[in-house]
Amino acid sequence: MPKHVSESLPVEKKTVYYKDLPNELIDAVWSEFRAALRPLKEAGKLGAVLFQFPPWFLPHKESLGHIEQCLERMEGHRVAVEFRHPMWFSERGRERTLTFERERGIVHVVVDEPQGLKTSVPAIWEVTSPDIAMVRLHGRNHGTWEKKGLKTASERFDYWYDEKELRELAPKIDALAEKVRQVQVLFNNNREDQGQKGAAMLQKLLPAPRVRPTEERPPT
Numbered sequence: 001m002p003k004h005v006s007e008s009l010p011v012e013k014k015t016v017y018y019k020d021l022p023n024e025l026i027d028a029v030w031s032e033f034r035a036a037l038r039p040l041k042e043a044g045k046l047g048a049v050l051f052q053f054p055p056w057f058l059p060h061k062e063s064l065g066h067i068e069q070c071l072e073r074m075e076g077h078r079v080a081v082e083f084r085h086p087m088w089f090s091e092r093g094r095e096r097t098l099t100f101e102r103e104r105g106i107v108h109v110v111v112d113e114p115q116g117l118k119t120s121v122p123a124i125w126e127v128t129s130p131d132i133a134m135v136r137l138h139g140r141n142h143g144t145w146e147k148k149g150l151k152t153a154s155e156r157f158d159y160w161y162d163e164k165e166l167r168e169l170a171p172k173i174d175a176l177a178e179k180v181r182q183v184q185v186l187f188n189n190n191r192e193d194q195g196q197k198g199a200a201m202l203q204k205l206l207p208a209p210r211v212r213p214t215e216e217r218p219p220t
Contacts, residue, residue, distance in 0.1 A: 002032045030073045041077070047184060048078040048107050048132055055084045055119045059093050064100065071104060080107035080134050086121050094124065101128035110176075112169065113138040114145045125172050132184060133176040137161065137169075137198070139189035154191040161189065161198045163205075170205040 001016075005028050009016060021029070040046040051070055057063055071079055081101065083089070088097045101108050108128040111121050112135070127133050139159025150156050177183045185202065187195030 001029060005029055005032070034074070037077070046077070047182070048080040048134065049074055050080045050082060050109070050134070052082040052109075053084060057083070058085055059088050059097065067100075067106075068104070071106070078105075078107060078129070078131065080109050080132070082109035082111060082136060083121060084119060086119065089122055089124050098124070098126055098128060105129055107132050107134050110135045111138060112136070112140070114140050114142045117142065117146055119146060123172075125176065127176060127179045130180060132182050133180045135173060135176070135183065135185045137185065137187050137189065139194075140165075157189045158191040158194075159189045160194055161187075161201070163201060166198065166202045167205055170202065173202075174207055 005025055008025055008028075009021075018026070037046060037049065051067070053063075067081065083097070087093055098108065100106075106128060108124070108126055110123055110125055110133070112123055114120060115122070139157045139161070141157065141159040144150065144156045144158060147156070173183060173185060185199070187198050189195055189198065
């Protein structure tokens with residue numbers, strides 16, 4: 001947190017949770033966050049602000065209320081949301097989650113990650129905003145996804161996508177491009193140059209970007 005915020009904390013704790021902060025400090029944290037984004041927004045280089053919620057953020061009324069507070073705080077910005085608990089897209093929860101996102105114009109984040117684990121979130125290839133679809137490729141490293149005590153993020157997301165895997169993903173990504181103005185694909189496997197090489201390979205597998213008659217469209 002900013003120094004002037006941490007020095008104003010009412011209690012001395014190693015870990016401070018959002019709920020521990022008084023309203024004036026919450027306001028200060030949000031103000032600092034928006035200020036950090038301002039140069040990108042003013043330069044026209046800010047596509048969306050991604051809120052990634054952890055596995056313990058469950059689909060409860062309080063969680064939905066917190067997301068709505070985030071939207072209010074980020075008024076004037078496009079917001080994308082990524083969930084890290086599978087309950088958000090369970091058989092009962094999937095449509096409720098997607099409807100919640102659509103009604104509020106939230107960009108749904110499609111994730112590619114290890115499956116079959118306690119915190120595995122399935123890839124839901126749906127669009128909830130007409131402007132942007134977002135895909136985040138986290139790799140498929142089952143051995144590190146839920147491992148405790150890792151020193152760096154690059155250890156958790158240590159994974160090389162091969163051509164077969166990306167060839168399977170390419171048509172799904174291209175299908176999203178039929179429904180939105182722009183598709184953003186983000187490689188989060190970040191050990192050495194895994195993400196860069198994966199992105200270069202994916203670009204070769206995707207068809208040429210389609211340009212709508214009324215607008216110049218960035219590459220998929």
